[in-house]
Amino acid sequence: MKRRLWQIRKRVKPIQELVGSYWKQHHVSHHRVFFSLAALICITWPGPVEGRSVTPSSLIISWASHQEIGRVNTFSVYQISHHPAGPTMYHDYYQLKNDRHVGQLVRLVESAHTKRILPLLQQSFKRPGHKKHYLRQAAREIRYTLDRLVNHPKALALSATVGNLMGQPNLPVNYYQRAIKMYPKHAITHAQFGNFLVGVGELEDGIERLKVAIKINPKMTAAYGWLAWAYHKKGDSDLAQEYSKKAKERNFKGKLP
Numbered sequence: 001m002k003r004r005l006w007q008i009r010k011r012v013k014p015i016q017e018l019v020g021s022y023w024k025q026h027h028v029s030h031h032r033v034f035f036s037l038a039a040l041i042c043i044t045w046p047g048p049v050e051g052r053s054v055t056p057s058s059l060i061i062s063w064a065s066h067q068e069i070g071r072v073n074t075f076s077v078y079q080i081s082h083h084p085a086g087p088t089m090y091h092d093y094y095q096l097k098n099d100r101h102v103g104q105l106v107r108l109v110e111s112a113h114t115k116r117i118l119p120l121l122q123q124s125f126k127r128p129g130h131k132k133h134y135l136r137q138a139a140r141e142i143r144y145t146l147d148r149l150v151n152h153p154k155a156l157a158l159s160a161t162v163g164n165l166m167g168q169p170n171l172p173v174n175y176y177q178r179a180i181k182m183y184p185k186h187a188i189t190h191a192q193f194g195n196f197l198v199g200v201g202e203l204e205d206g207i208e209r210l211k212v213a214i215k216i217n218p219k220m221t222a223a224y225g226w227l228a229w230a231y232h233k234k235g236d237s238d239l240a241q242e243y244s245k246k247a248k249e250r251n252f253k254g255k256l257p
Contacts, residue, residue, distance in 0.1 A: 092183045093149040106149065114145045117158050124165065131165075138162050139171070151179040151189045160196050169200055187217035191226060198230040206230055221250040232257035 097106045117138050124134035139162050145155040156175055163171030176193040183189070194209030207230050213223040228243035244256040 089147055090150045090178075090182060091148060093152045094183075094186055096149070109145060109148055110152075113141045114152065114155055117141045117145075117155065117162070121158070121161065121165075135162060135166050139166065142175075146175050146179075150175075151183050151186060153188055153192060156189070156192055160199070172196055185216065187213040187220050187223070190216065191220060191223040194223070194230075195226040198226065198233060203230060203234050207234070219250070221247060221252050222254075224250060225252040225254050225256060228256050 093106065096102050120134045120138040120141065124131045124138070127134070138158075142155050142159050142162060145152050146159070149155070156172060156179065159172040159175055160169075163169050176189070176196065179189050180193065190209050191213035194206045194211075194213060197203075197206030197209060199206075207227065210223050210227045210230060213220055214227075217223075224243050224247035228240050228247055231237075231243060232240040240257050247256055
């Protein structure tokens with residue numbers, strides 16, 4: 001028996017030495033892989049929504065409000081600390097997409113969730129018997145995207161379409177209000193909300209929101225075109241023509257009244 005154990009130990013020892021040597025040589029790269037995955041989890045792991053418990057991602061890294069507080073491998077780490085939901089929630093899409101370190105993480109959320117919304121809408125028309133199922137899935141993808149990238153323009157725009165098809169035309173209102181409250185400096189979000197309000201008949205509020213967008217960014221062409229249509233819908237032909245002219249001067253590509 002002792003002889004047998006000695007033979008087994010003799011065979012195992014070289015393997016142990018080989019593994020130990022490999023780990024000694026590559027432990028740095030292993031740490032890099034681990035921390036890269038940690039940064040990835042922080043933006044893609046579902047956060048604590050509607051009372052769910054805190055996710056493991058919130059335990060990985062310490063955070064600071066609106067600041068870059070460290071680099072994990074090649075990724076900058078951010079947090080929106082003025083909301084208690086945790087580090088995976090309510091990021092500024094425009095800030096993150098322009099950051100060369102975390103822009104790829106934004107693209108990951110888009111490719112895995114945002115880009116699924118339109119195909120799901122198409123399926124809802126192709127398969128009327130399963131329309132509600134596909135619309136619910138599309139609504140979940142919109143919610144997932146906007147819970148992480150709160151002012152994502154495509155997800156905000158598609159929320160109006162999905163809401164109408166589901167019989168919930170006011171579905172986008174909370175999304176827009178939250179985005180503007182958290183990140184009021186982006187003219188495009190104000191303009192999108194204004195155009196949406198005009199579309200549902202809230203003309204005065206929509207017009208005011210579009211004017212806010214122009215005040216923030218006087219060069220925003222779409223806001224002038226949407227204002228032209230808003231005044232046309234209101235029956236104010238003079239202002240409709242005035243803003244149509246301004247939109248043309250700024251090379252507005254859409255149709256004007």
